[in-house]
Amino acid sequence: MRSVDVKEIADAVAEMARESNYFLGEDVKCAIQKRAQEEPWPVAKSVLEKIEENIGIAEEGVFPLCQDTGLACVFLEIGQDVHLTGGFVEDAVNEGVRRGYRDGYLRRSVVRDPLRRINTGDNTPAHIHYEIVPGEQVKITFAAKGFGSENMSRIKMLPPSAGAEGVMDFIVKTCEEAGANPCPPIVVGVGIGGTFDKAALMAKEALLIPFDRPNPDAFYAEMEEKLLRRINDLGIGPQGFGGETTALSVKIKTAPTHIAGLPVAVNINCHVSRHAERTL
Numbered sequence: 001m002r003s004v005d006v007k008e009i010a011d012a013v014a015e016m017a018r019e020s021n022y023f024l025g026e027d028v029k030c031a032i033q034k035r036a037q038e039e040p041w042p043v044a045k046s047v048l049e050k051i052e053e054n055i056g057i058a059e060e061g062v063f064p065l066c067q068d069t070g071l072a073c074v075f076l077e078i079g080q081d082v083h084l085t086g087g088f089v090e091d092a093v094n095e096g097v098r099r100g101y102r103d104g105y106l107r108r109s110v111v112r113d114p115l116r117r118i119n120t121g122d123n124t125p126a127h128i129h130y131e132i133v134p135g136e137q138v139k140i141t142f143a144a145k146g147f148g149s150e151n152m153s154r155i156k157m158l159p160p161s162a163g164a165e166g167v168m169d170f171i172v173k174t175c176e177e178a179g180a181n182p183c184p185p186i187v188v189g190v191g192i193g194g195t196f197d198k199a200a201l202m203a204k205e206a207l208l209i210p211f212d213r214p215n216p217d218a219f220y221a222e223m224e225e226k227l228l229r230r231i232n233d234l235g236i237g238p239q240g241f242g243g244e245t246t247a248l249s250v251k252i253k254t255a256p257t258h259i260a261g262l263p264v265a266v267n268i269n270c271h272v273s274r275h276a277e278r279t280l
């Protein structure tokens with residue numbers, strides 16, 4: 001049994017909240033740079049170059065990547081041989097979010113009640129997902145989820161007869177209907193199978209997979225490639241001005257499901273796919 005003080009979790013969350021809002025991952029930056037070089041449409045190319053310039057400005061540490069600094073989504077993988085000490089883990093995560101958003105001068109975007117809309121003032125509470133895993137470490141993944149793109153996400157309970165084609169049509173249609181709203185080029189996370197709620201969670205987790213990591217299952221790796229081509233063929237383009245770059249990456253997660261069902265969830269992210277990881 002190993003002890004981990006939850007204060008370490010709070011510190012890590014605070015650091016990741018600031019870091020992820022100012023620095024994009026290398027996989028995202030490389031994908032944008034490659035697309036900017038290859039994009040044949042002049043307006044699309046110039047928008048991608050502006051996005052690259054914006055990334056450079058954010059890296060100077062004065063302005064975050066986007067005014068929508070996101071709802072803090074925190075994924076905790078807790079080893080079953082870990083003893084968490086020093087307080088309640090949920091309070092520690094929220095303390096980290098509170099500090100990170102305050103010290104990073106990040107916009108607070110959370111309302112306490114979905115209908116009465118009073119801002120909590122410190123971007124808490126975070127959306128926290130816990131998973132118990134083997135071992136004696138705690139892995140924390142922080143994602144700042146913007147809502148222009150979250151709002152364009154969809155879930156559908158398809159009949160099993162829809163098959164792979166039906167699933168792909170739903171994913172592509174979701175991206176087509178999203179149009180310019182999620183600030184393309186988008187990142188597409190897909191969850192197939194499980195239950196209604198599991199599919200949505202997998203779609204969000206799929207957004208955290210590095211762009212350059214191919215799906216370990218060849219069937220789904222091929223589906224990801226086909227989907228990326230089909231979404232880019234929509235011609236929506238960067239920020240909706242047309243072009244061949246509507247999406248940067250499509251990642252799929254799957255889970256066993258019921259014989260009578262085929263849940264599919266599509267979680268869309270804008271091009272600032274912001275997340276960071278720490279292992280304690």
Ligand SMILES: O=C(O)C[C@H](O)C(=O)O
Nearest residue numbers: 067068146147148149181
């Ligand atoms: O919340 C915002 O700042 C805007 C939102 O992310 C949007 O894309 O419309």
